[in-house]
Amino acid sequence: MMEANSPEIVIIGAGMSGLAAGIRLAMFGQRVCIVEKHTVAGGLNSFYTRKKRPFDVGLHALTNYVPAGARGTPLAKILRQLRIDREELALAPQLGSAIHFRENRLAFSNDFSLLENEIAREFPRDIDAFKKLDAFLRTFNETALDAAAGSARECVAAFIKNPRLADVLFLPLSYYGSARPNDMDLPQFAIMWKSIFHEGFSRPPDGVRRIIKLLLKKYRAAGGELRMGRAVTQLRARAGTVREVVLDNGETLAPRLIFSSAGLPETERLVREENAAGNEENVTGSGEKKRAAPGELAFCETITVLDADPRRDFRWDTTIIFFCDSDTLHYAPIPPPTLVDQRSGVICIPNNYDYATAGGAAAAGDDGPADGWLRVTALASYAGWRALAGNDPAGYAAQKRAWHTALNTTARAHLPPVADAAFNAAVLDTDMFTPPTVERFTGRLNGAIYGTPEKRRDGTTALANLFITGTDQGFLGITGALLSGISMANLHALR
Numbered sequence: 001m002m003e004a005n006s007p008e009i010v011i012i013g014a015g016m017s018g019l020a021a022g023i024r025l026a027m028f029g030q031r032v033c034i035v036e037k038h039t040v041a042g043g044l045n046s047f048y049t050r051k052k053r054p055f056d057v058g059l060h061a062l063t064n065y066v067p068a069g070a071r072g073t074p075l076a077k078i079l080r081q082l083r084i085d086r087e088e089l090a091l092a093p094q095l096g097s098a099i100h101f102r103e104n105r106l107a108f109s110n111d112f113s114l115l116e117n118e119i120a121r122e123f124p125r126d127i128d129a130f131k132k133l134d135a136f137l138r139t140f141n142e143t144a145l146d147a148a149a150g151s152a153r154e155c156v157a158a159f160i161k162n163p164r165l166a167d168v169l170f171l172p173l174s175y176y177g178s179a180r181p182n183d184m185d186l187p188q189f190a191i192m193w194k195s196i197f198h199e200g201f202s203r204p205p206d207g208v209r210r211i212i213k214l215l216l217k218k219y220r221a222a223g224g225e226l227r228m229g230r231a232v233t234q235l236r237a238r239a240g241t242v243r244e245v246v247l248d249n250g251e252t253l254a255p256r257l258i259f260s261s262a263g264l265p266e267t268e269r270l271v272r273e274e275n276a277a278g279n280e281e282n283v284t285g286s287g288e289k290k291r292a293a294p295g296e297l298a299f300c301e302t303i304t305v306l307d308a309d310p311r312r313d314f315r316w317d318t319t320i321i322f323f324c325d326s327d328t329l330h331y332a333p334i335p336p337p338t339l340v341d342q343r344s345g346v347i348c349i350p351n352n353y354d355y356a357t358a359g360g361a362a363a364a365g366d367d368g369p370a371d372g373w374l375r376v377t378a379l380a381s382y383a384g385w386r387a388l389a390g391n392d393p394a395g396y397a398a399q400k401r402a403w404h405t406a407l408n409t410t411a412r413a414h415l416p417p418v419a420d421a422a423f424n425a426a427v428l429d430t431d432m433f434t435p436p437t438v439e440r441f442t443g444r445l446n447g448a449i450y451g452t453p454e455k456r457r458d459g460t461t462a463l464a465n466l467f468i469t470g471t472d473q474g475f476l477g478i479t480g481a482l483l484s485g486i487s488m489a490n491l492h493a494l495r
């Protein structure tokens with residue numbers, strides 16, 4: 001049944017990029033509808049409640065932190081384009097993070113000079129090369145939509161001859177935004193270099209909830225329509241254009257434009273195109289733009305809620321630690337039967353932000369998370385966890401428990417020691433997600449958080465009125481996805 005008052009623009013997904021695109025479009029008077037299959041907004045970075053306690057799905061850090069007043073930065077652009085007051089986000093800067101790579105231990109913060117001094121201390125012979133690489137990356141135009149992908153490994157190797165230092169630099173940048181095994185696209189590497197090393201980490205006191213609520217408020221105030229708990233099941237195309245968007249309740253919409261944040265391969269699988277004989281087929285793999293392969297890098301994350309203040313009670317004062325316990329970095333898919341690769345990973349303690357000096361609501365007395373939190377992320381095997389989840393639910397639950405313990409043990413070896421008895425006594429609750437969890441809640445094939453390695457930087461697809469936003473357009477993370485939604489809406493609908 002065709003809707004009488006069909007929106008002009010449909011956005012698939014109420015994640016960061018879908019909401020940002022929606023706000024821009026609604027703000028400029030477009031009749032826009034976001035269709036989100038989940039009942040909660042946020043996508044890969046959403047939230048949930050367990051035993052009355054608020055959990056963030058993902059948020060370790062909002063990257064690209066800059067102090068108030070800084071202009072021309074990605075954060076400033078997002079705030080300006082979405083008309084958000086910085087005060088409303090109440091961003092608290094990180095206390096300080098670290099890279100632990102075997103015997104090399106380097107601190108870094110939102111002040112780039114700390115990292116530079118640490119490199120000079122740990123890698124004195126390579127500091128000049130590091131400075132030259134930094135100078136090159138600072139002037140690199142990573143946001144150009146026609147920037148060639150290129151290998152970041154090859155580029156870095158042209159400057160840095162010490163393979164350990166190269167791995168040290170790739171460790172945090174890969175974990176926070178590479179869809180490519182053992183490499184990164186050069187523009188993405190340059191983005192992450194500036195986002196993490198030059199600008200840095202921050203977090204609202206109440207985590208991702210604040211960001212999502214703010215985006216929803218702006219979207220609704222601008223007149224945007226939102227359909228939650230409603231999936232797009234088909235994009236019916238004819239003669240190279242999507243004519244109808246079919247929803248899971250049988251409704252059909254006929255928008256002029258469609259923006260999809262569901263992922264490129266995931267979106268391609270929704271398309272049914274009528275061929276010359278009048279029969280429907282999925283043709284997104286035909287023509288010049290071949291069908292994209294799903295990403296293969298998948299992760300798991302353990303969450304431990306503590307009846308303790310990590311800093312005061314355990315002397316755990318680092319915000320994020322990127323660790324690698326092997327001689328070289330292995331950032332690649334894991335073949336089963338291995339379920340988790342804990343040779344490297346990320347440890348995050350969301351309590352360790354400077355909530356006391358944050359602006360906005362934090363100044364009004366919100367001093368960050370009520371409990372202590374420890375989050376540990378590592379590469380995980382989609383196929384291995386999928387097989388368990390499908391065939392052996394009891395085994396799946398048992399493996400989750402076992403890996404939760406193993407990852408916490410690995411993480412605690414990178415933190416000041418706390419006796420097992422004291423740590424275990426402080427545990428209030430635990431949770432863990434695996435690649436099938438990500439796939440189930442967001443539709444990302446293989447649970448690949450960073451999507452396909454084949455990005456579409458200009459957002460175009462084989463169909464004239466269908467555009468990709470967010471992860472598979474090539475801008476990753478919360479800041480990247482927000483920027484992507486803004487720039488795709490500006491480029492394809494508002495120009």
Ligand SMILES: Cc1cc2nc3c(=O)[nH]c(=O)nc-3n(C[C@H](O)[C@H](O)[C@H](O)COP(=O)(O)OP(=O)(O)OC[C@H]3O[C@@H](n4cnc5c(N)ncnc54)[C@H](O)[C@@H]3O)c2cc1C
Nearest residue numbers: 013015017037043044045058060061232262470471477478
């Ligand atoms: C555990 C974890 C930790 C993370 N930590 C950080 C962090 O600390 N900092 C950071 O910057 N980034 C982090 N990220 C990455 C960040 O969350 C993502 O890069 C970003 O949110 C991606 O946004 P997006 O709009 O591209 O896509 P998504 O968030 O995937 O949004 C797509 C939306 O589309 C919906 N959808 C899919 N198919 C359909 C359909 N057929 N019909 C209707 N709706 C559909 C999905 O349900 C989803 O809501 C993390 C991610 C995870 C999973």
